[in-house]
Amino acid sequence: MAAAIKETNDPQSVHFFEGVEKLLEIWFTSRPCGTTEDPDTDKEKHDLRNIPRQKWESLLKIVRCEIISFCRNDQMDAYVLSESSMFVSKRRLILKTCGTTTPLQCLEPLLQLVEQYTGFEEVEDVFYSRKNYKKPELQISPHQAFEEEVALLDTFFDDGEAYCLGSVDSDCWYLYTLNRQKCSDIKREPDQTLEILMTNLDPEVMAIFTRDLSSSAAEATVKSGIEKLIPNMIIDDFLFEPCGYSMNGLSKSGAPELPDGCYMTIHITPEPDFSYVSFESNIPQASYTEVIRRVLDTFKPGKFVVTVFANKESVATEMPRELDQADNFTFGGDWLRHDVQYCRFKNYDLTCAFYSKFPS
Template sequence: MADVGGSSGVQYFEGVEKLLEIWFTRNDGAVKQCDLRKISRSKWESLLKIVRCEVISFVRNEHVDAYVLSESSMFITNRRFILKTCGTTTPLLCLKPLLMLVEQYAGFNEVEDVFYSRKNFKRPDLQLSPHKAFEQEVAVLNSFFKDGAAYCMGNMIEDCWYLYTLNPLGEGNKARRGIQEPDQTLEILMSDLDPDIMNVFTREESSSAAEATQKSGIDKLIPNMVIDDFLFEPCGYSMNGISKKAGPELAAGCYMTIHITPEPEFSYVSFESNVPQSSYKEVISRVLETFQPGKFVITVFANKASAAAASPKELERHTSFGDWLRHDVQYCRFKNYDLIYAFYSKFPS
């Protein structure tokens, strides 16, 4: 959020994030001694300089290290790396040093799967190379991964969502196994937010991040989370939540993250979580009631081992959420994952 100008409308800030997720393994299967969390914080901080952001805050449990960044978040588990950055950051420029770091200090020597995604930018002209166009981003990713596939969901003229992942067929048409452990991700990407709600995420309205979290109801979206939040000056908000403990409500390694750009001219809120649920309808409804967006995009990824395996199909049948009507939906079935993309906007009053 560091790029936000000192007064509303003076300097544009791109709230839309670039989301990079990489799963690592070893080509000989000997992964017991491998762990991304062996990489020191100083090494991660050096990597983030290439991305053009820095660490603001940090919490961890036995399953996940969660970093609040000056531009969004980073999550590190045993073998999964997640980097989510907004503004004019350059996450794909860190791929080469990241792969070297992971092999040298964590012991992994092979990428098992890659997911790179983002909504369309409002001001792509302000982005730095290679993020000015999705085609440029794909070219960079293809230079590291030989079996990639690129997709665009939604209306390319207005609101759409880009995805790059590894082709299910893999190199030489030999099928990849893919991620076998339960995995799922829900994202809600919201625009045209209610100005009164957005005011909560300014220093004029809230004296601290904790106050903004409580006033807005963010602390009630998913229970039993340790919340690490930050309120920027003069406005803007970021939070990470990680599960207090594994149990019936929250599985090990669960997280949620929210990032808010409150300026009315370019308001934007992102919500993301990997909490496994057979249905995400209640979580989605709570998020929408909390932020009251004019329009939003939902994406749900779930693999066959996930408790959320049926959720993409369920959302495909869900044509509205309260005051929000669905205008576009696309369903994709990959070898090991199902994906739903849907775009909604509020009924005219």
């Protein structure tokens, strides 16, 4: 993502930017378990989009980033940030930030804002995740170590659980979530998230996301083929100076291929020494193989991590089996799968797999 902000507090490096994002997703509910109130009784009040923009701007100052672009559809507000993205829908907030941002520092004021403007009475679900950093020593508390992040999250949530998937000695992926049983009398909506985290990227592809090769974000989007990854998306993109790229995509109303409420987001740090690309979407698919293949063909990474979250109502529940049965050529290239792990939570299933290119 945004290489526009240079982190130069490392005495050993003139210029470094941490592309790895911290991803915080929170679902809110207006119906505590055991009550008989209809959660949609006061539809106008129970909506995170009622929080005024200036309140979001103040909150993001705590996170150490700012809003630089905005788009919306009937289901979701999408913000491109100076460091990645934020999505706000009726009950869900997604805050994804890179660099030396501090998203967990905003939890207390965030919960206060939600109570003040929306009437939501409790947190239904929390997902906090990130890949391991390239230079953790540059992060700001509580983000230097996952143990410190977990300790802070535990002060807000008394039933959170923490996980580390992959190898702590090389590539790993951290997760904190609330593994609580949802009320059986509440209708649950299908939910799924695909995330692909890529490193060691092709220098020629990464050069597209510099001002030397692209004069605008729109040019970089077309030249790279990003607009073809998931068709029928409203694209809001931004090309940083001198390099770096972010985009949010929202499903177009009435598009037959995409249900309302679908999003896509991509963030690119193109510098060769620490190149990084993240792709994320919640499109419902029984199989993500073709989407993953298109993403890999677009960015040509040397290594990547893929995670798939799906609840019991989602069509993506078969993806763990598909990844387990995939061979080295499933994604259109010579890939070596180093590890694949599965977690079955009370409400979601998670698959996390690590890949690298075969040595040429």
